[in-house]
Amino acid sequence: xxxxxxxxxxxxxxxxxxxxxxxxxLLGTRCAACASVFxxxxxxxxxxxxxxxxxxxxxxxxxxxxxxxxxxxRYRPPAPYVSDPDAEWEPYTIVAVELEAERMVVLGQAVxxxxxxxxxxxxxxxxxxGVLNENAETVWTTWHWRPMxxxx
Ligand SMILES: [Zn+2]
Numbered sequence: 001x002x003x004x005x006x007x008x009x010x011x012x013x014x015x016x017x018x019x020x021x022x023x024x025x026l027l028g029t030r031c032a033a034c035a036s037v038f039x040x041x042x043x044x045x046x047x048x049x050x051x052x053x054x055x056x057x058x059x060x061x062x063x064x065x066x067x068x069x070x071x072x073x074r075y076r077p078p079a080p081y082v083s084d085p086d087a088e089w090e091p092y093t094i095v096a097v098e099l100e101a102e103r104m105v106v107l108g109q110a111v112x113x114x115x116x117x118x119x120x121x122x123x124x125x126x127x128x129x130g131v132l133n134e135n136a137e138t139v140w141t142t143w144h145w146r147p148m149x150x151x152x
């Protein structure tokens with residue numbers, strides 16, 4: 001995971017918006033000349049072919065969006081990654097979420113436990129921090145999409 005894709009949410013206080021004490025946001029960059037927003041962040045040059053190029057400024061993306069598409073990532077990793085074929089493999093759900101203000105679609109996993117049968121196109125979701133991977137020393141954070149009203 002590349003640094004700078006989302007806020008270090010431990011530094012943020014509750015904005016009264018979500019009630020869970022964190023303000024977790026994806027971070028993109030916006031061209032100062034044409035206002036195009038990029039995620040993943042683009043820091044070298046504006047990718048709008050009609051733009052002469054401007055300064056790229058970091059901006060937090062919308063916290064909420066609407067489900068545009070989704071798919072079921074239901075597979076078992078191939079050997080040798082799973083040593084115990086009887087171990088339960090937790091399937092995951094990939095969601096493409098349309099951010100209206102930025103006019104872009106951002107992919108991400110749904111929060112654990114959300115299945116494709118829980119989702120519908122147009123459903124409102126919000127971005128929340130999630131665990132990408134962890135070991136005894138380190139937890140790598142990523143983002144998840146959580147349907148509004150779902151238990152956290
Ligand atoms: Zn531009």
